[in-house]
Amino acid sequence: MSLAPRAVLVHRTTEYEELVARHGTHGQAAFFLSSRGRDIEEVAERHRATRHALARVTAAIPLTWRQSRVERRDLDRFLFAPEDVVVVVGQDGLVANVAKYLAGQPVVGIDTDPGRNPGVLVRHRPADAEELLAAGTGEVEELTMVEAVADDTQRLVALNEIYLGAAGHQTARYRLGLDGDGGVAEAQASSGVLVGTGTGATGWIGSVRQERGGDGPRPPGPSERRLLWFVREAWPSPATGTSLVAGELTADSRLTLTVESERLVAFGDGVESDAVELTWGQRVTVGVCGERLRLVR
Structure with missing residues (x-):
């Protein structure tokens, strides 16, 4: 029964x-x-x-x-x-x-x-x-979520966005790459990377996009299986680049970050107290989550 x-x-x-x-x-x-x-x-x-x-x-x-x-x-x-x-x-x-x-x-x-x-x-x-x-x-509306998976099996899921960077939002050093780019990754120094959903497009992701004049891909709808990502304040130097600073991820693509700092974190929806900790050399991939939030209309 x-x-x-x-x-x-x-x-x-x-x-x-x-x-x-x-x-x-x-x-x-x-x-x-x-x-x-x-x-x-x-x-x-x-x-x-x-x-x-x-x-x-x-x-x-x-x-x-x-x-x-x-x-x-x-x-x-x-x-x-x-x-x-x-x-x-x-x-x-x-x-x-x-x-x-x-x-x-x-x-x-x-x-x-x-x-x-x-x-x-x-x-x-x-x-x-x-x-x-x-x-x-x-009736329910199925909302897309974003997930980050580290190479040590740590996993983080969020409804709005995931932040990857230094715990205090200082300069983070890492290599950033995209699926489909032939394995090419760019060394970067920035105040972190944001990857967000259509639900989060009115929040932190929307604020970053607005600061950049609204350029780039259109924001996804809350149920659309597509994400936007932005690098915050990327710093150009002889050792770090700024060519990969924004884009979108479809359901089949992933953003990959390899840590080149002593300690970085990933947290979702602004909850820093529930963060995944990452150390030098670790690799984390971010993309569309398989699970979805079923919100009653």
Whole structure:
């Protein structure tokens, strides 16, 4: 007999909760913010909206379903099951945070602060949860993700983009090559390499592309199996070049980076605390990920 679905509510600690935890009481937190020209009521109101959204979504879970709840900082220790329906209650970035831990489970994004969040990934309101879950989550859009695989089998997956470079964003030294270039690789010194998806094209990748006047390949759509890559601030010298600084990757192509520094890192979606560490001589390949995020429309 198959198990009933399990609704997994993913959320994060609110700014208000973090302030009270740090300062001990509401009054102390209010004093701290007022000394910096801010009103705690603004923060408290967002906290109340988030708690209300969580309560409403919880109440919308069908009675025959199992349910669980996980905070963002515990995602790397939570075991998702194949029959799970993941309900992200919060901001767009929270969907990106959970994406790399999934294996095809549908994701429902619930926006707790419409108008403040872009709503690219959290597309629904708390009031929509009952209808969405009763319908078995409905249609899904499969979003492309990016992966980096090191020669020691370390693997990193991200929904928006992967950064490869020095941990502190200082100068990184490496060799960069592309499949199909006859094995030719260019020695470079830069502040890192970004490889991003269509979902990430409105974020960090989009910012870099805008700084360069929007030249180069058009941004992919979120479901398109194509990536954009950029080298940040490549430095020309007698030993390093700048001929490979931007491009695109199709589903069958890969970008290869060989480390020529004591320590480089690769991290996804801005989460530097969950980085893959790379050392001198290691090789990492980056390309379209085989898994995709199944986001409920």
